[in-house]
Amino acid sequence: APDHEPVYLPEDATLSGFTPLMANAPESAFVHKSNDMELAQMVHRLKKIEFFGQIILCGLDPPILKLHKKEDGDSEYISIVDIPGSQEDSESEVCVESMSSSDESDDSGKATGVEEDDESVQSLLAKKGRLERQVRKHQARKNHFQKALMSEVLTEMEIRPHDLVPDTNCFINCLPQLESLMKLLPHPQHPYVIMVPLVVVNELEGLSRGCKPSQSALHSAMVRETAKAAMGLFQNRHPALRCVTTKGTVLNSSTFTLEEDSAVEMKNDDKILTTCVNLSKAHKRDEIKEGGRRKLYRDVVLLTEDRSLRLKAISKDMPVRALPDFIKWAGLG
Incomplete structure (x- = not known):
């Protein structure tokens, strides 16, 4: 409604x-x-x-x-989860108590000449050493967590989407949604621009020639035809569709195929994310407010369903959504 x-x-x-x-x-x-x-x-x-x-x-x-x-x-x-460590902890407490009693009786024995069983004493000493190491390890872990909590910085992010960066699977799996989105753009209420990384264009061009032999013939044909249709979008020179290099440089639609990406040693997913980061840097105005609180401003959104790429984007403070979710959020579908 x-x-x-x-x-x-x-x-x-x-x-x-x-x-x-x-x-x-x-x-x-x-x-x-x-x-x-x-x-x-x-x-x-x-x-x-x-x-x-x-x-x-x-x-x-x-x-x-x-x-x-x-x-x-x-x-x-x-x-109804069993706690295997409860019995062990109980035994550990008994060991500590036994060790304390043993120390006292040992001192008493020296005074009275009563000899204790050496093997039993050595066993208790070994258990005591293990317990002390466990206590030290637990305390060190507790101190580490406390230090992390003390150094935590509250981050606030304000997102006003403008540049939408799709990965290759957006074109292969969601091409109809992309085409529907492009029909609405440019729009005064939705000032979105689809910024396609050069690595995505190159991947689509390769897929349009054929998939890997490991794919089924039917799937390969579907991917090939979808990639061809996606490549056709670039030839139409849509005003809301642009190509961009890993460095964040927007290319002329008629010459983008002649450009070469210099980040040859990076994985394709990393190139896509680097493109987003560099686009965001072009108009970055992050702030550090009172108390160390960070206020981030983002107008670049990565569109992907790849879980690994999503995690990398979150670690870089880069907004990320699946294309269908973004269309629903923006009220475009």
Whole structure:
């Protein structure tokens, strides 16, 4: 409905593509524009947490939680995971106590001339040494986590999409959506420009000649024809479609095939991400505010469904979405 808007959670974008969430169809939620979006996000988040506990954790094999009915008729979810370390910890406590008693009795024995069993004492000393090492290791890990928490810097990112950078699979798997998007551009309310990395153009050109022999004949033919259709888009010189090098240099559509990319030692995914980073640097105005808080401004969005590339983009503070999700978010489809 026009008076409603979708409810998005930032953690959904971060965890997209990971199990078990990748196997779960995303649930769309909408709220009236007059309602508080932050409150709506919290309600949506609580529903997802409840779903994760009741369906995911109870449905695993073996399950982690189960529904337990108490004597008063109420029900609660309880953990049914065995903790193998509990018995060992109990034994460790006994060892420490035994060691302390042994030390005292050893001193007493020296005074009275009573001899202790050397083998038993050596065994207890060895256990004591292991426990001390475990304590030191645990303390070091705790100090490391504490140091990381103290050095954490809050980052805020403001995204106003302008440059959309698709990877090769966007053209192969989502060409109809790309063509529909291009029909709407340029548009005063949607000032998007599709910036295609040169490495993507080169990959499409190679795919238009044929796929690897390992692919089935039917799949190879489909990819080849789709790549040919994608290459046809560049020949039409659409005003919202441009080609760009890894360094972020926008090329003239009539001469881009003659340009050479200098980043020959990089993987293709890294070239695509580097293109996004360099495009973003052209008009970067990040700020460091009071308390060390970072305020980032981004108008470049990477369009990909590749999980590895998405992770790399997130690590570089680069906004990333799947093409269908972006079209839905922008209200273009």
